[in-house]
Amino acid sequence: MTARLRVCALYPELMNIYADRGNIAVLRARCQWRGLGFELAASSIGDPLDPDAHDLLYIGGGQDRDQAAVAQDMVATKREALHAAAARGAVVLAVCGGYQLLGHHYRLGEQELPGIGLVDLHTVRGDGSRLIGNCAIEADLGTGPRVIAGFENHGGRTFLGAGERPLGRVLRGHGNNGEDGLEGVMRATVIGTYLHGPLLPKNIWLADRLIELALGTALGPLDDAVEDAAHACARRAAGV
Ligand code: GLN
DSSP, X not given: OOOEEEEEEESTTTSOGGXXXXXXXXXXXXXXXXXXXXXXXXXXXXXXXXTTSOSEEEEOOOOHHHHHHHHHHIIIIXXXXXXHHHHTTOEEEEXXXXXXXXXXXXXXXXXXXXXXXXXXXXXXEOSSOOEEEEEEEEEESSSSEEEEEEEEEESEEEEEOTTOOOSEEEEESOTTTSSSSEESEEETTEEEEOOBSSHHHHOHHHHHHHHHHHHTSOOOOOXXXXXXXXXXXXXXXXXX
């Protein structure tokens, strides 16, 4: 049987700032160009989530107000399934607002949005200015250090717990909080990052690596001349 990647987009209509849905388009194309199957499901407010039905679960970025509705629903209807999916090795990829909701909470003044506690981190929206700009980090997803380049725009500052690993170290830009030089989180197959762009079109090696992790197979190369040019452009924009 042909291998197929089963993707579930969480809250796609609410968590899709900066065209984050482009990440899904890239996953689809990379599979189809290799003759792999691709299935896309969605789970939004009030929908159940089957922990065994997906190889990769994706949540994009969002405005604070959309995150508030999503946060409550995610804890109420999807927390257990997301923990179970991650425990059996499904990839969870969360960008920006989605990333913030993977942790314990996102505090905005008096309001505290609950997270699903899949990773040990918390986020605080302080009085300081938003952290905005092109950003590049160095990350290793098991194939040696590589650059991930993208664009960040977040008011929240994220702090990892003592035992938690970042996705990468900041080369240029702000990262999790503009202070500790760390960006994102990576615990086994759970990955969170502040980088939009969208993320995967600008970092095609990362898209392929996530498919490999999700399917448990190595992928052959494709002609990536255009994708490599996009990556080089994103790196230049960040000054790396
Ligand atoms: N609303 C969140 C913040 O400002 C996330 C923003 C985003 O997803 N770009 O921190």
